[in-house]
Amino acid sequence: MDKILRIDLGAEGGPKAYETPLGDYSGLGGRALTSTIVASEVPPTCHPLGKENKLVIAPGLLSGSAAAMSGRISIGCKSPLTGGIKESNAGGQPSQVLARLGYAAIVLEGKPKGDDIYRVFINKEGVKIEVDNTLKGLGNYGVVEKMRAQFGDKIACISIGQAGEMKLSGASIACTDMELRPTRHAGRGGVGAVMGSKQVKVIVLDDTGMAMRQPKDPEKFRKANTAFVEGLRKHGVTGQALPAYGTNVLANILNEAGGYPTYNFKVGRFPGTSKISGETEAALETERGGLATHGCHRGCVIRCSGIYNDKDGHYLTKQPEYETVWAHGADCGIDDLDKIAYMDFLDDDIGLDTIEMGVTIGVAMEAGLLKFGDADGAINLLQEIKKGTPLGRIIGSGAAVTGKVFGVERVPVVKGQGIPAYDPRAVKGLGVTYATSTMGADHTAGYATASNILKVGGFVDPLKPVGQIELSRNLQIATAAIDSTGMCLFIAFALLDQPETYQSLLDMINAFHGISLTSDDVVALGKKVLKTERDFNIRAGFTKEMDRLPEFFKYEAVPPHNVVFDVPDEELDSVFNW
Amino acid sequence: MGTINVTVKLFASLKKGRFDEKSFTFPEGTTLSDVISSLGLPKEEVVLIFVNGRHMFPESTPSDGDTISLFPAVGGG
Numbered sequence: 001m002d003k004i005l006r007i008d009l010g011a012e013g014g015p016k017a018y019e020t021p022l023g024d025y026s027g028l029g030g031r032a033l034t035s036t037i038v039a040s041e042v043p044p045t046c047h048p049l050g051k052e053n054k055l056v057i058a059p060g061l062l063s064g065s066a067a068a069m070s071g072r073i074s075i076g077c078k079s080p081l082t083g084g085i086k087e088s089n090a091g092g093q094p095s096q097v098l099a100r101l102g103y104a105a106i107v108l109e110g111k112p113k114g115d116d117i118y119r120v121f122i123n124k125e126g127v128k129i130e131v132d133n134t135l136k137g138l139g140n141y142g143v144v145e146k147m148r149a150q151f152g153d154k155i156a157c158i159s160i161g162q163a164g165e166m167k168l169s170g171a172s173i174a175c176t177d178m179e180l181r182p183t184r185h186a187g188r189g190g191v192g193a194v195m196g197s198k199q200v201k202v203i204v205l206d207d208t209g210m211a212m213r214q215p216k217d218p219e220k221f222r223k224a225n226t227a228f229v230e231g232l233r234k235h236g237v238t239g240q241a242l243p244a245y246g247t248n249v250l251a252n253i254l255n256e257a258g259g260y261p262t263y264n265f266k267v268g269r270f271p272g273t274s275k276i277s278g279e280t281e282a283a284l285e286t287e288r289g290g291l292a293t294h295g296c297h298r299g300c301v302i303r304c305s306g307i308y309n310d311k312d313g314h315y316l317t318k319q320p321e322y323e324t325v326w327a328h329g330a331d332c333g334i335d336d337l338d339k340i341a342y343m344d345f346l347d348d349d350i351g352l353d354t355i356e357m358g359v360t361i362g363v364a365m366e367a368g369l370l371k372f373g374d375a376d377g378a379i380n381l382l383q384e385i386k387k388g389t390p391l392g393r394i395i396g397s398g399a400a401v402t403g404k405v406f407g408v409e410r411v412p413v414v415k416g417q418g419i420p421a422y423d424p425r426a427v428k429g430l431g432v433t434y435a436t437s438t439m440g441a442d443h444t445a446g447y448a449t450a451s452n453i454l455k456v457g458g459f460v461d462p463l464k465p466v467g468q469i470e471l472s473r474n475l476q477i478a479t480a481a482i483d484s485t486g487m488c489l490f491i492a493f494a495l496l497d498q499p500e501t502y503q504s505l506l507d508m509i510n511a512f513h514g515i516s517l518t519s520d521d522v523v524a525l526g527k528k529v530l531k532t533e534r535d536f537n538i539r540a541g542f543t544k545e546m547d548r549l550p551e552f553f554k555y556e557a558v559p560p561h562n563v564v565f566d567v568p569d570e571e572l573d574s575v576f577n578w
Numbered sequence: 579m580g581t582i583n584v585t586v587k588l589f590a591s592l593k594k595g596r597f598d599e600k601s602f603t604f605p606e607g608t609t610l611s612d613v614i615s616s617l618g619l620p621k622e623e624v625v626l627i628f629v630n631g632r633h634m635f636p637e638s639t640p641s642d643g644d645t646i647s648l649f650p651a652v653g654g655g
Contacts, residue, residue, distance in 0.1 A: 247654030463579025
């Protein structure tokens, strides 16, 4: 992992691949690498779909090694949805495979002439970029099937569906899972539209003949990895709840806590929650011969995913995540798990961010385009996107655009990005993260639900403004650092409660790279990443006035606790003053 | 001494072999900790206690008509 693969799509005579050394980017991985490259090489005022934008795909510092949980990939660019910097993070196989191929990152740059679309194939022999117009208009499942037929099943794919080809701001980038299905997505921020603007439909990775990355100190690394895995297995969240019920175990708890946004953020409890909860979902998966416990990549020991079969026992989609079930479920007043799972499949196939789509359909329901609870109507809207109709393109452009087109005031977005599955009035720490994150409304950027609701890493009362700034700040810093390692963010549940598990992660990084990183260094790395991203956003024209929630959260109290978002603006402006 | 009527809801692993939702009558002054013990729930497994949607500690005492929701360690996101 000492080189960067660059593909200049706009080169004279057609796209050309070339390699550059890591140089100044040495020692960086994942989000630290994508954000640093974007901040140094992309003009902040450029058009996100223009030739000056770059799409950076980077495994983490430990990806491709034997380190458990190290299969996350970061995809960065200037976002067409927010207009700011973006790092969208996904699981699946590509991170490990790309790292074993020796690349710290792939950078797609420039813009092709003409309207051909390209397929990129990378193996130990090198890189092949070929025109493949037979892929035009295909969904992600169709693309991957064609790649399997052509290159066999020992591959991993990074692809876009119809939404990415249409360059819609809700478009995701799909990464294949262990079963070679395009189910793990870099969902947020419209990264798929940027890949579409480069006219690259799929990147196929084959690491046949490449060895696992080897640590500098194998014995120390092995011991640290063992301790790390033990730590994850003994924590109640990473060892029991996530494997047994998946991420959607949160549905009941957020509902009980009154922070489960329902009917486009009107109320904090959904009457149909028990029908779409993680407990119900896991039982149904098992009953239908699917799987309630399944990893998204090799080397995962938490295994929070699963396989969701239809009524006849046939594969429908991977286990829809908490955010997806919420977005297509409670936020739209829909309590039919099979229809929600079908929407998850459609999102994966068309290549759409499930959070953005659910939030957008909720806004369309608020506008009266369809009724809350109309599952078939919601499915039809996704089909409109697939067809590329004018209405479909509006919906596929996200909640902010859809709200404007239909004259809706109550549009839950920050910096143009849809607010996820935790009401910021009843989970105020997360409200601070939504408002201030460099990414727009993003729960993963500083997951205050941990201490606000789950009592992980301490407890800060979710219904009071006090303590939320510090909580969000510390989590945003820690997250930026974890996102740079290639580690799944869910390790944080164990890290926050068990200092020895945190130490084993540091030991593992140090043994692998032959360095001596301390926890102060980790904090410094997180701060540096955030500062780099903030600086890009400021140069792109962002001001502190954009670090705010939509104003209805300030004056519209959400039942059952009847609370508003009351963290003062001046305090929001202090999040990055450390 | 009077009594209180409360509704208890169990979630995730706590409801296995028990119940989803049930009403109980307890003497006034009963603590949440007492409620948990009376249901045969291992204390260390009950990580989150909500009363009417608000976090509460085991030593607090519920009132008549309260809904008590109990969870093991859970996470996601």
